[in-house]
Amino acid sequence: MYHTGLDVGSTTVKIFIVDENMKPVYTKYKRHLSDVRNAVLALILEACEELGEIHTTLAVTGSGGVGLSQHIGIPFVQEVIAGTAAVKRVAPQTNVAIELGGEDAKITYFEVSPEQRMNGTCAGGTGAFIDQMASLLQTDADGLNALAAKHTEIYPIAARCGVFAKTDVQSLLNEGASKENIAASVLQAVVTQTISTLACGKPIRGNIAFLGGPLYYNSELRKRFIETLKLTPEHIVFPENAHLFVSFGAAVLSAEYGEIDLHEVAEKIKNLGQSSFEKLNVLPPLFKEPSELEAFQARHAKNVAKTRSLKDFKGDCYLGVDAGSTTTKAVLIDSEGAILYSHYGSNSGNPLKKIGEILSELYDIMPKGANIRYTGVTGYGEKMLMTAYGFDIGEVETIAHYKAAEFFLPGVDFILDIGGQDMKCTRLKNGAIENIMLNEACSSGCGSFIEVFAKSIGMPVSEFAKEALKAKEPADLGSRCTVFMNSKVKQAQKDGASVADISAGLSYSVVKNVLQKVIKVKDPKDLGEKIIVQGGTFFNDAILRSFELISGREVVRPDIAGLMGAFGMALMAKNKAASAE
Incomplete structure (x- = not known):
C-alpha cells in the first residue's frame, strides 16, 4: 500500500508518494504558472505512468487544495498539520x-x-x-x-x-x-x-x-x-526533500484515510469544467460595442505633438532627458517646440550607460547645421547625470511634467502621472501648483506590476494591453498589495478568466488604486475640468479607458504621454537659453 500527498501551493504543485514504511517512492515539484488544474493533472498522470497500477491513500494540502478537495472528493489536510507531521517524523x-x-x-x-x-x-x-x-x-x-x-x-x-x-x-x-x-x-x-x-x-x-x-x-x-x-x-x-515537506506530511497523514485510485482522480480532474468553480466577480467591459472603441481611439488620436525631421535641420535645438526609475526618456526640440528626436526605453538597470548610448546615437544622426544649445535633466538619475554629462539645468519631475502639460492643454488643472513604480497627482489653480499627492504607502498596480505580469505569461505588455480592449467580463481584482494581487490573478485564472479579462481587470485595479488610495477622491468634480494623463503606463489604452469610465471624465492623453518629463525639460532648457541672452 502506498500513501500519496498532494500540495497545491500559490506558485507550485508537489506530489510525494511513500510506501508502507513511509519511505519515498516518487516525488515531483513543478511551478504551475497559474494553470493549477492542468499542473495537478500532469503530476498525477506522470506518477501513474512511472509507477503503473498502484494502491494508495491520498490527501491534498496547500492554499489551492481546498477547492480541489471539494470538487473531486478527496481528503484535505491543513498545511500546518501536514508540515508538523513531516518535521516530527524526519527531523x-x-x-x-x-x-x-x-x-x-x-x-x-x-x-x-x-x-x-x-x-x-x-x-x-x-x-x-x-x-x-x-x-x-x-x-x-x-x-x-x-x-x-x-x-x-x-x-x-x-x-x-x-x-x-x-x-x-x-x-x-x-x-x-x-x-x-x-x-x-x-x-x-x-x-x-x-x-x-x-x-x-x-x-x-x-x-x-x-x-x-x-x-x-x-x-x-x-x-x-x-x-x-x-x-x-x-x-x-x-532535511532531504525540504521543498516537499508539506506534501510528505500530507502523504503520512493520508494513511488515516481509505484507498483511492489515482487514475480515477485524474479522470475527475479532467472532467472538471470551469462551471465547477465559483463565479468570478466581474466588472463592466471597457467597450460594449466596436463603435465605442473607434470613437475613443479617434478622440485621443487628436492629441499629437508636432514633429519635424532632424535630417535637414539647421539651427539651435534643446535636449531634455528624464532618467526614470526603470526607463530613460530623451526629447530634442526646435525653438517652436517641435520634436526633432525622441527616445523611450528601458535603462536595463544602468541609466548612466543608457544616456551615453542615446547621446552617441543623437550625435551620429545630427546634421552639421544643428546645434544643441541647452540641456536639461529630471528624474531619479538627475544629479548623477548632471555630474557625469554636464547637463545645464536640473529640475524636479513635477515642474517638468507641468510645463509639458501646460504646452498641450493651457489652463490644465489636474495632472495624473502613472510611472513604473510611482504615481503622482498634481492639482493646479491659476497656473500654480496647489497640491501634490504621491503613493506613499502602497504601490500596487503601478505600471511595472502590469509589465511583470505580462512577462510572466510570455506576452509583450503592448499585446497584453490590447487584449483588455476585447474583454467581455473583466475580473474584479481589487487594488491590494502587489504580491496578493498576483494571488488574485492566479485565482481568476484558475476560475476560468481569459487573458483579456485579467488584463482589463488589472487596468481597473490601477485606476482604483489611484483614485481610492492616492487621491482619495469622493466626487469626480474634485479632479477638475482640464485633466492631462501621462506617464508610460497611460500608453495602455485599457488603463486610459478605465480612468475615464471610473472618473466619469474625458481626459487628454498626449501621444508622447511617456515622454512628458523629457519634453518638459526640453521646453525649460529652451526658455532658460532665451532668458540667458
Whole structure:
C-alpha cells in the first residue's frame, strides 16, 4: 500500500508518494504558472505512468487544495498539520522551523504546544517576492542565487513591499551598485523581513530547520539566515526533500484515510469544467460595442505633438532627458517646440550607460547645421547625470511634467502621472501648483506590476494591453498589495478568466488604486475640468479607458504621454537659453 500527498501551493504543485514504511517512492515539484488544474493533472498522470497500477491513500494540502478537495472528493489536510507531521517524523530534533513558500512565510516553534506564526496582509519576503526582484535584475531565482554568491557588500532593502523594494533596488542600480551585491541584499531583506515580522522578538534558537522551495533551491538565502541567526553547523537542520515537506506530511497523514485510485482522480480532474468553480466577480467591459472603441481611439488620436525631421535641420535645438526609475526618456526640440528626436526605453538597470548610448546615437544622426544649445535633466538619475554629462539645468519631475502639460492643454488643472513604480497627482489653480499627492504607502498596480505580469505569461505588455480592449467580463481584482494581487490573478485564472479579462481587470485595479488610495477622491468634480494623463503606463489604452469610465471624465492623453518629463525639460532648457541672452 502506498500513501500519496498532494500540495497545491500559490506558485507550485508537489506530489510525494511513500510506501508502507513511509519511505519515498516518487516525488515531483513543478511551478504551475497559474494553470493549477492542468499542473495537478500532469503530476498525477506522470506518477501513474512511472509507477503503473498502484494502491494508495491520498490527501491534498496547500492554499489551492481546498477547492480541489471539494470538487473531486478527496481528503484535505491543513498545511500546518501536514508540515508538523513531516518535521516530527524526519527531523524530530527541530526546535524551530522556518518555511518560505511562494506567497507565504511561516515560523513554527516546536514547544510543548507547537506555535506557528505566518504572514497575513503582506507577502513581501516570500518566493514570489524573490521572483519579482530577480526579474528586475533580468534573471530568475537561480540566477539571483548565483549572483548573490559573488557579493562583497550588503545594502539595506525594504522587503515589506515588493514595489518599494523595487524602488530601493532601482536606486542602487542607478548609483552603480553591482548586481551581485544587490542580489545578496535582496536575500538579506527576506531574512530581515521574516525574522522581524514573524518572530517579533521571540528568540529563534536551538535546532533550526529550513523548509520550503525558496530555502531548498536558494543556497545563498540559507546562508543569509544562518549568518543572521549565528547558527553553528550542529544546529542547522536541512532535511532531504525540504521543498516537499508539506506534501510528505500530507502523504503520512493520508494513511488515516481509505484507498483511492489515482487514475480515477485524474479522470475527475479532467472532467472538471470551469462551471465547477465559483463565479468570478466581474466588472463592466471597457467597450460594449466596436463603435465605442473607434470613437475613443479617434478622440485621443487628436492629441499629437508636432514633429519635424532632424535630417535637414539647421539651427539651435534643446535636449531634455528624464532618467526614470526603470526607463530613460530623451526629447530634442526646435525653438517652436517641435520634436526633432525622441527616445523611450528601458535603462536595463544602468541609466548612466543608457544616456551615453542615446547621446552617441543623437550625435551620429545630427546634421552639421544643428546645434544643441541647452540641456536639461529630471528624474531619479538627475544629479548623477548632471555630474557625469554636464547637463545645464536640473529640475524636479513635477515642474517638468507641468510645463509639458501646460504646452498641450493651457489652463490644465489636474495632472495624473502613472510611472513604473510611482504615481503622482498634481492639482493646479491659476497656473500654480496647489497640491501634490504621491503613493506613499502602497504601490500596487503601478505600471511595472502590469509589465511583470505580462512577462510572466510570455506576452509583450503592448499585446497584453490590447487584449483588455476585447474583454467581455473583466475580473474584479481589487487594488491590494502587489504580491496578493498576483494571488488574485492566479485565482481568476484558475476560475476560468481569459487573458483579456485579467488584463482589463488589472487596468481597473490601477485606476482604483489611484483614485481610492492616492487621491482619495469622493466626487469626480474634485479632479477638475482640464485633466492631462501621462506617464508610460497611460500608453495602455485599457488603463486610459478605465480612468475615464471610473472618473466619469474625458481626459487628454498626449501621444508622447511617456515622454512628458523629457519634453518638459526640453521646453525649460529652451526658455532658460532665451532668458540667458
